[in-house]
Amino acid sequence: MGRYGTLFTLGLVIGYGSVVMAARDKPSPALVQAELVFPLEGRPTPGCHASTIVQTREGQILAAWFAGKDEGADDVGIWVSRLQDGQWSKPLEVANGVASPEKRFPCWNPVLFQPRQGPLVLFFKVGPSPSRWWGERVISDDNGRTWKDQRRLPAGILGPIKDKPIQLEDGRILCPSSSEDKGWRVHLEVTRDFETWETIGPLNDPAKVGVIQPTILTYPDKRLQMLCRTRGKGFIAQSWSQDGGKTWSEMTLLSLPNPNSGIDAVTLKDGRQLLVFNNTSKGRTPLNVAISLDGKEWKVVLALEEQPGEYSYPAVIQTSDGKVHITYTYQRKSIKHVVLDPAKL
Numbered sequence: 001m002g003r004y005g006t007l008f009t010l011g012l013v014i015g016y017g018s019v020v021m022a023a024r025d026k027p028s029p030a031l032v033q034a035e036l037v038f039p040l041e042g043r044p045t046p047g048c049h050a051s052t053i054v055q056t057r058e059g060q061i062l063a064a065w066f067a068g069k070d071e072g073a074d075d076v077g078i079w080v081s082r083l084q085d086g087q088w089s090k091p092l093e094v095a096n097g098v099a100s101p102e103k104r105f106p107c108w109n110p111v112l113f114q115p116r117q118g119p120l121v122l123f124f125k126v127g128p129s130p131s132r133w134w135g136e137r138v139i140s141d142d143n144g145r146t147w148k149d150q151r152r153l154p155a156g157i158l159g160p161i162k163d164k165p166i167q168l169e170d171g172r173i174l175c176p177s178s179s180e181d182k183g184w185r186v187h188l189e190v191t192r193d194f195e196t197w198e199t200i201g202p203l204n205d206p207a208k209v210g211v212i213q214p215t216i217l218t219y220p221d222k223r224l225q226m227l228c229r230t231r232g233k234g235f236i237a238q239s240w241s242q243d244g245g246k247t248w249s250e251m252t253l254l255s256l257p258n259p260n261s262g263i264d265a266v267t268l269k270d271g272r273q274l275l276v277f278n279n280t281s282k283g284r285t286p287l288n289v290a291i292s293l294d295g296k297e298w299k300v301v302l303a304l305e306e307q308p309g310e311y312s313y314p315a316v317i318q319t320s321d322g323k324v325h326i327t328y329t330y331q332r333k334s335i336k337h338v339v340l341d342p343a344k345l
Contacts, residue, residue: 184210
């Protein structure tokens with residue numbers, strides 16, 4: 001079950017916009033592995049948040065997050081760890097916001113992405129606040145052992161803002177992004193080579209519904225679904241595309257709660273959709289996994305965390321062996337990694 005905790009199966013009573021859960025005292029059969037990426041005692045930094053996870057073309061699994069004294073502090077940089085022989089490597093800072101010997105900006109929200117061709121890319125944000133940050137990236141040619149070529153993205157391009165890009169069959173890479181300088185607005189940044197970019201959006205009117213941090217799900221016939229964090233609405237927002245992300249429908253609200261906290265989702269190889277989110281209208285616990293066949297009706301199938309504290313900002317992928325890997329913020333003191341067998345969900 002891992003060194004730092006277990007998961008529990010749940011009895012579910014579905015109600016409007018939420019799920020009432022009763023914990024049973026045996027682990028879920030879907031649980032494969034659960035552990036902290038680094039222990040609480042002796043952790044490399046006082047605080048950490050906003051993890052991301054990826055599998056490289058060669059099969060290496062990496063996680064990254066931002067860490068320092070506290071979110072927004074000028075010592076906050078981007079840290080990375082690699083999963084090797086079942087153990088996470090010692091975290092290392094691989095990027096920071098040093099502008100000069102006298103000035104350093106905080107870093108935010110890393111996103112790891114492995115395109116079909118080219119190096120592994122680590123996107124992140126740099127700047128004094130989310131309303132004034134800009135996008136940067138570094139790359140790795142050796143499965144994340146070393147990183148190089150830190151550079152700022154083109155003007156107006158922030159990169160994927162929290163959740164992973166998706167690469168379509170035609171080679172286009174859709175980076176789900178958002179901005180907070182003129183209200184909460186989401187948009188897509190589209191590229192094939194990370195040099196030339198196209199922006200689609202903004203896709204919402206913040207006067208109607210403010211949304212950020214989108215995640216993208218795929219369906220047959222070029223249909224896409226975007227799920228977003230909301231502020232003041234209390235529920236996850238969604239938008240649909242029928243043409244591979246070129247145009248999108250008006251934002252509507254799902255019945256899944258959102259307490260103004262980040263989410264992530266992934267389309268499984270069997271066609272089901274898997275979502276990780278805080279199933280509550282207030283706070284950042286519990287943290288749950290939900291499954292859907294159509295992106296409209298969702299069933300909560302698992303609680304990752306239920307105890308008091310903050311368990312938030314999940315990142316989720318499905319690896320080449322079919323397993324689902326999830327990382328998330330663990331009390332702002334560590335990053336937790338969980339592996340699930342989706343066939344048992």
